[in-house]
Amino acid sequence: KAGVTQTPRYLIKTRGQQVTLSCSPISGHRSVSWYQQTPGQGLQFLFEYFSETQRNKGNFPGRFSGRQFSNSRSEMNVSTLELGDSALYLCASSQGQGADQPQHFGDGTRLSIL
């Protein structure tokens, strides 16, 4: 069974640009969550999508947005990039919405802002 796939693995952008990251969940999983990981802040929850609807949102500015398609694949967009957006962006999927559901993570997209 294929795991969570994130593309691209690495990305370099400059300040002011925008970027779109992609996540393909495990087949049959309908929930997709996004996280940002930095050395200073650790792992922080960005948002979650279920059945194409955003169900939960972390404390990030509106420059961070996402969407989910009917096949459960998800994209995350960051506009007007800042140096502080340099981070590892992780996607996780789960079968259901319950608190007992394990989250399955991809290996992330490493975004570097110059």
Place this chain on the structure above:
Amino acid sequence: DAKTTQPNSMESNEEEPVHLPCNHSTISGTDYIHWYRQLPSQGPEYVIHGLTSNVNNRMASLAIAEDRKSSTLILHRATLRDAAVYYCILRDYSSEYQGGKLIFGQGTELSVKP
């Protein structure tokens, strides 16, 4: 969300058991106890979860104190591949919508010596 406290780092020897502690003195009756780990250059990986009783799976065992204010993740025979950051996370199943949101602390960095 109830918080967890873990030691910043621990060391173990290869092929010996490892006991990773987690304190969660403000845990509620509806909180699941989850453990994830993150190996270098990878996304977090689900390890195990439990509610009240001790749990075993192929990766590890979870021992939950009778008052549920603490728990211990047990790796029965540490290998070099077990060197990772281990996160103890509480997830409340009574929340209106828990979904995929995980709140990560700083975790315990486990090093394994050959």
